[in-house]
Amino acid sequence: MTMWVFGYGSLLWNPGFEVDAQQVGVMHGYARSFCMRSIHHRGTSEHPGLVLALDETKDARCKGVALRVKAGAEPETLAYLRERELISSAYLEKNLDVHLSSGEVIKAVTYVIDPDHVQYCHLDLEEQAQVIARAVGDRGPNTDYLHNTAGHLVELGIEDGDLNWLSARVKALCS
Known part of the structure; x- marks a missing residue:
């Protein structure tokens, strides 16, 4: 059976597994x-950073990329993703519908935020920029995560006004 993974953040630029094909898609x-x-x-317990998550929101839609896992690599890919994404149990693993640009609807492994988890937060854009500008974790500066994601969305032709604003604001804060 074909395995798809929905990328909306770092999976866009660092999937960490062999991708057989990819296609822009929308998750409602x-x-x-x-x-x-x-x-x-991208932060520490003492100085948390911020990372992207999919927040369940009525009438929202997220445009990202569906990544098809190379045939035969499904078990190790799923194990890898669980180790990477479920490190603190703030994400929930779900198989959700993604509407591909081709018109096809597929199920994709997707990591969404657990709204009851202690790491869940809602900050306004300026607060997000202030946190991202100074946070550093074991995978590097939070700024790298933001700029890589925003840049890859632009390359893919995916418009995300909030990420574009954050990227520009964080660059200004760090200069």
Whole structure:
């Protein structure tokens, strides 16, 4: 059976597994948001950063990329993703519908925020920029995560006004 993974953040530029094909797609009912405090990859317990998550929101839609896993690599890919994405249990793993640009609807492994988890947060854009500008975790500066994601969305032709604003604001804060 074909395995798809929905990328909306770092999976866009660092999937970490062999991708057989990819296609832009839309997931309904979820919004891309810096609503998860990062205490591992892009921050620490003492100085959390922020990472993107899909926040369940009525009438929202998130445009991202469906990544088809190379045939035969499904078990190790799923194990890898669980180790990477479920590090603190703030994400929930779900198989959700993605509407591909080809018109096809597929099920994709997707990591969404658990709104009851302690790492879940809602900050306004300026607060997000202030956190991202100074946070660093074991995978590097939070700024790298933001700029890589925003840049790849632009390359893919995916408009995300909030990420574009955040990227420009964080660059200004860091200069």
